[in-house]
Amino acid sequence: MAELSSGAQIPELRVTPDKYQTVRYAGASGDFNPIHIDEEFARAVGLPGKILHGLWTMAQVARAQTDAAGGPEHLKRLSVQFRGMGFPEQEVVVSGTVREVSDGRAIVDTVAEQTGNQIIRNAEAELSL
Amino acid sequence: MPVNTQAIGKTYDPAVYAVGREKIREYARAVGETNPVYLDVEAARAAGYADVVAPPMFAVVYSAPAVGPPIFDPEIELNFAMMVHGGQQFDWGALVVAGDEITTTATVQDIYERDGRGYYVFRSDSTNQRGEKVCRATWTNIVRGV
Numbered sequence: 136m137a138e139l140s141s142g143a144q145i146p147e148l149r150v151t152p153d154k155y156q157t158v159r160y161a162g163a164s165g166d167f168n169p170i171h172i173d174e175e176f177a178r179a180v181g182l183p184g185k186i187l188h189g190l191w192t193m194a195q196v197a198r199a200q201t202d203a204a205g206g207p208e209h210l211k212r213l214s215v216q217f218r219g220m221g222f223p224e225q226e227v228v229v230s231g232t233v234r235e236v237s238d239g240r241a242i243v244d245t246v247a248e249q250t251g252n253q254i255i256r257n258a259e260a261e262l263s264l
Numbered sequence: 265m266p267v268n269t270q271a272i273g274k275t276y277d278p279a280v281y282a283v284g285r286e287k288i289r290e291y292a293r294a295v296g297e298t299n300p301v302y303l304d305v306e307a308a309r310a311a312g313y314a315d316v317v318a319p320p321m322f323a324v325v326y327s328a329p330a331v332g333p334p335i336f337d338p339e340i341e342l343n344f345a346m347m348v349h350g351g352q353q354f355d356w357g358a359l360v361v362a363g364d365e366i367t368t369t370a371t372v373q374d375i376y377e378r379d380g381r382g383y384y385v386f387r388s389d390s391t392n393q394r395g396e397k398v399c400r401a402t403w404t405n406i407v408r409g410v
Contacts, residue, residue, distance in 0.1 A: 150296055159293075166324075193352060206301065208359055210356060212354065212355045212356065213353070214352070214353035217349050
């Protein structure tokens with residue numbers, strides 16, 4: 136597991152969702168909103184194309200935390216704001232910085248970016264050490 | 265049209281979700297997890313768990329049957345076609361493993377309007393078959409042009 140002292144960066148997580156990622160996530164999660172899986176529908180409602188599920192992107196933020204902390208039992212809280220849109224076939228980068236450590240808990244400020252846009256911002260994770 | 269705030273505080277019937285091993289594995293693969301405690305029964309048992317462990321964000325799956333009804337509740341008049349997911353918080357307790365039965369109750373925490381947008385905040389509380397808290401979630405949905 137990563138060192139989680141105040142000011143430390145968590146290891147960056149980089150993942151490029153492939154063309155069919157949103158279809159697999161729709162099946163796994165039960166969220167079949169057509170803006171995520173139907174290119175024609177997405178364009179018809181004014182989007183540039185199919186967009187990633189926000190909760191899939193949040194799952195990448197969560198994975199960066201559990202990887203850093205050493206497993207799922209360490210992730211106690213995660214709050215995020217969704218902004219903008221994420222797209223398939225473009226790399227998503229999750230980064231984070233430990234803001235403070237006290238009473239065996241680390242608070243991590245974390246974001247997910249895609250081509251320089253923050254698609255998850257103001258996210259905060261609480262990890263048990 | 266102002267938002268209808270009459271449903272604030274409304275609580276919905278609990279929904280029970282039976283957590284399956286293959287569903288956890290399907291979810292874990294779909295979000296790119298590689299930790300064997302999510303995917304491999306023997307690895308999970310070697311780590312001290314009864315069965316494969318659900319990734320924390322699997323809360324989305326077991327909460328879904330409970331958080332659907334408020335979104336489509338006619339009393340709330342939420343315009344689903346104009347809805348975007350604005351924010352999300354999870355507070356986790358006991359880990360969930362395959363074989364658990366999770367009971368989730370949803371509540372309308374808040375409804376308000378700001379800058380011409382409607383904010384619909386739902387909370388869900390999930391417990392396992394032993395009555396242990398496994399997750400409290402706060403779902404913030406934003407409706408444009410209310």
